[in-house]
Amino acid sequence: MSVAVIVGTDKGAAVLRSDEARRRWDVDALQLPGWRVTASTRDQQGRFYVAVASEVYGAAVVVSDDLEHWRQLDNPPRYWPDDRGNAGHHRLIRGSDFAGVYADQQRRYLDQIWKLHAAGDRLYAGVSEAGLFRSDDRGETWQPVLGLNEHPSRPTWVPGAGGLGLHSILTDAERPERIWVGISAAGVFRTDDGGGTWERKNDGVASDTIEAGDLGWESMPAGVTTIEAFCAHGLTHDPRHAEVIYRQDHHGMYLTRDGGDHWELVESGLPVVELAGGKRCVFGFAVALDPRTETVLSIPLAGDNFRYPVGGELKVYRTHVGDESWEATSEGLPAVCFSNILRGAISVDHLDPCGAYFGTTGGDIFASNDVGQTWSALPARLPRVLSVNAFAL
DSSP states (O other): OEEEEEEEETTEEEEEEEETTOOSOEEEEEESTTSEEEEEEEOTTSOEEEEEEETTTEEEEEEESSSSSOEEOSOOOOOOTTOOOOHHHHHHHGGGOTTOTTTTOOTTSOSEEEEEEEETTEEEEEEETTEEEEESSTTSSOEEOHHHHTOTTGGGOOOBTTBSEEEEEEEOSSOTTOEEEEEETBEEEEESSTTSSOEEOOTTOOOEEEEHHHHOOTTOOTTOOEEEEBOEEEEEEETTEEEEEEEEETTEEEEESSTTSSOEEOOTTSOOEEOTTSOEEOEEEEEEEETTTTEEEEEEESOTTTOSBGGGOOOEEEEETTOSOOEEEOTTSOSOOOOOOOTTSEEEOOOSSOOEEEEOTTSEEEEESSTTSSOEEEEEEOSOEEEEEEEEO
């Protein structure tokens, strides 16, 4: 077998290829130049899907069967034309909207597709402004998942610092109708009926309480005086044992063993830092899980006001499902690093032994062929890395 890693950056994509040993790599860069490449996935027929975005043209999806020739799909996910959207989200993204696309606060025009996820014959897209779409025809058309997109709690969803984004999608291999999504900063939602109805799943997770009057939103529901915001940063699990989910949150690392009904902190061995508001917890974005060995990988950061590795030393922390503590690994990683590692910038390839990969906002790519025990820098210095997705071919 061989491996391909699609690295999405601010200025295009790089495709890295290696054989099963994963010791030498070929780098094909820069593909899709001029686009921000925010996510990618592969369906069970072998087609690759890449989410791209532009400050002029908005968000789109391109596809390839060989990672060399690309075709832009004609009908990417879109909201209804008269959908007004979230005022807080539009204030955040308007600073980079020099073309004025979002001037009328229309939710229809997506500024980003945060996540692409393939499950069986179906594709899912998590977007910004936060919402979920699905496609049953290999991305040619997309339908909104209205049970979530029009959720009764939606008027109280508060954007995170990067906007109101649906960035994580998990599915259950045994129960395809069960889906989890992570939204900044509305938290985790789960459906048990294929998307018709959704429940918030944040029991046990620390939150921020926001005075509704401080937001200045005209659309705030009558009688709502405070909002409880849950900022999920990343989710990971084994789809075959879907009830066990790790959740890197703004306020710590959490674990659920019952599909999100209850969450518990699992921070033993991880570096606890102080956030801007004074709370002490584990902070970070990137988290991934290798189903074969049940190894979980995390890259903690120095806090929400710094967003670089703790102490400026890049370390990857590992645990196994069922273990009570985490251990740091740093062999092959730089001792000095002040770049961020974003939520979408980590991936595993599912081979045996498992390969793990992550990228930094400084443009470095690191790879491991032993489930994160040792690392090496790949031969590329890229633009700011937004997404990393590895595929066994």
